[in-house]
Amino acid sequence: MTTDGTNNVAPDSLSDYELAQASARGDMQAFETIYKRHHRRVYSLCLRMVANATEAEDLTQEVFIQLFRKIGSFRGESAFTTWLHRLTVNHVLMHFRKRGVRLEKTTEEGEIGEIQDFLQAGAERPRFVDRIALDKAISELPPGYRTVFVLHDVEGFEHEEVANMLGVSVGTSKSQLHKARMRLRELLNKKTETKKETKK
Amino acid sequence: MECRAVVSSLSDYLDSRNVWASDDEVEQIETHLTNCPTCRNLKLELSEIKNASRELPLHTPPTALWARISKAIEAEISTENGIARVTQKASGWWGWLNSRKFTFSLPQLAAAGAFAAILIVAGISGIFGEKPSPLNFRNAQGSLLLPEEDEIKANLERRMGAINARKAQWDTERRSDFEQRMNRIDESLKRCRNMLEDNPNDAGRREMVRALYDEKRQLLEDVERLKW
Numbered sequence: 001m002t003t004d005g006t007n008n009v010a011p012d013s014l015s016d017y018e019l020a021q022a023s024a025r026g027d028m029q030a031f032e033t034i035y036k037r038h039h040r041r042v043y044s045l046c047l048r049m050v051a052n053a054t055e056a057e058d059l060t061q062e063v064f065i066q067l068f069r070k071i072g073s074f075r076g077e078s079a080f081t082t083w084l085h086r087l088t089v090n091h092v093l094m095h096f097r098k099r100g101v102r103l104e105k106t107t108e109e110g111e112i113g114e115i116q117d118f119l120q121a122g123a124e125r126p127r128f129v130d131r132i133a134l135d136k137a138i139s140e141l142p143p144g145y146r147t148v149f150v151l152h153d154v155e156g157f158e159h160e161e162v163a164n165m166l167g168v169s170v171g172t173s174k175s176q177l178h179k180a181r182m183r184l185r186e187l188l189n190k191k192t193e194t195k196k197e198t199k200k
Numbered sequence: 201m202e203c204r205a206v207v208s209s210l211s212d213y214l215d216s217r218n219v220w221a222s223d224d225e226v227e228q229i230e231t232h233l234t235n236c237p238t239c240r241n242l243k244l245e246l247s248e249i250k251n252a253s254r255e256l257p258l259h260t261p262p263t264a265l266w267a268r269i270s271k272a273i274e275a276e277i278s279t280e281n282g283i284a285r286v287t288q289k290a291s292g293w294w295g296w297l298n299s300r301k302f303t304f305s306l307p308q309l310a311a312a313g314a315f316a317a318i319l320i321v322a323g324i325s326g327i328f329g330e331k332p333s334p335l336n337f338r339n340a341q342g343s344l345l346l347p348e349e350d351e352i353k354a355n356l357e358r359r360m361g362a363i364n365a366r367k368a369q370w371d372t373e374r375r376s377d378f379e380q381r382m383n384r385i386d387e388s389l390k391r392c393r394n395m396l397e398d399n400p401n402d403a404g405r406r407e408m409v410r411a412l413y414d415e416k417r418q419l420l421e422d423v424e425r426l427k428w
Binding site: 028031035039040044057064068098100129134138149154156167184185188 | 257
């Protein structure tokens, strides 16, 4: 570290805010430490939202380049992670808009179809959710459901925030989330049944 | 309460049962869940999905990604330094101009005064003259547009014309890099404009179109500053 106030201090021991300040002064070592700390979260968020590894890599690259440009505007009023996540989400949503992905579009079947399927299937024994299977199932959701689910359930944004980011009503955000969870449940059950059949 | 109604409300119930306006509705759902094993199991499953989603494994991008990012940032920094040098050069020229002492004869001053008067008259007619309404979202051809789009387009075309005249002198790599970037912006712009025409009330898309025009302007400005 060669920057003021952080001389001779190992970058790893600095806070995100200190690293951000050093990066804003052009310290690439500080910025690399920020990358090392946060790249997995950013990449995972991109990957979950776009469900495509190559696109997620490109987006992660763009997010960190944008972060480097904007890092001087981070004032430490909120947690750096929150700020970076908001930046990432906005960037991915911008990418969706450029690509013309319609987030408001639902799947071919509506909520009624899903409720009927569930009622016809009857009671099933609940099981612990396999996180890897859940991760895979999220990537199989239609973009509109997936985006709301990732923002609300995975990243912890409130419905008001999700609605604001996507330009939809709170009611739409809630209904997309419910449909997403119902679809995930269906996908997870299918995966379990396939596993059972393979074992037989 | 019927299963169908409970199923529809389950996610909302799981997320905000403590802040629901109607305690009565919560009570009805809870009574139903006590008596209906199907809905109870669904509630457990949805709840598990919700909880598990906060603890999903993190993915790791390829290790080469940092090399790509740092290379791109360093390239950007060196481009900015290039721009700064060009600006510095310009400010040097401006400084030289300022430091000069000029003396004018009476006819020269009269000519300058007449020229200034013409500029003022042209400016006033520009301000008070007929202008397209900012609320008019359609051009002469009837396609849906941003209010300021004609002006933006004219500006970009003028700049593009000057750049096109110089492009023949560029090397192949520079030309192809510029054209690729320009094509990428143009394609996105075309797609976003089409979508805006489909849904003129989409404020987000309108902002996107503006952002893309801005990106295009930025690219042309960079080329101009670098004196390619």
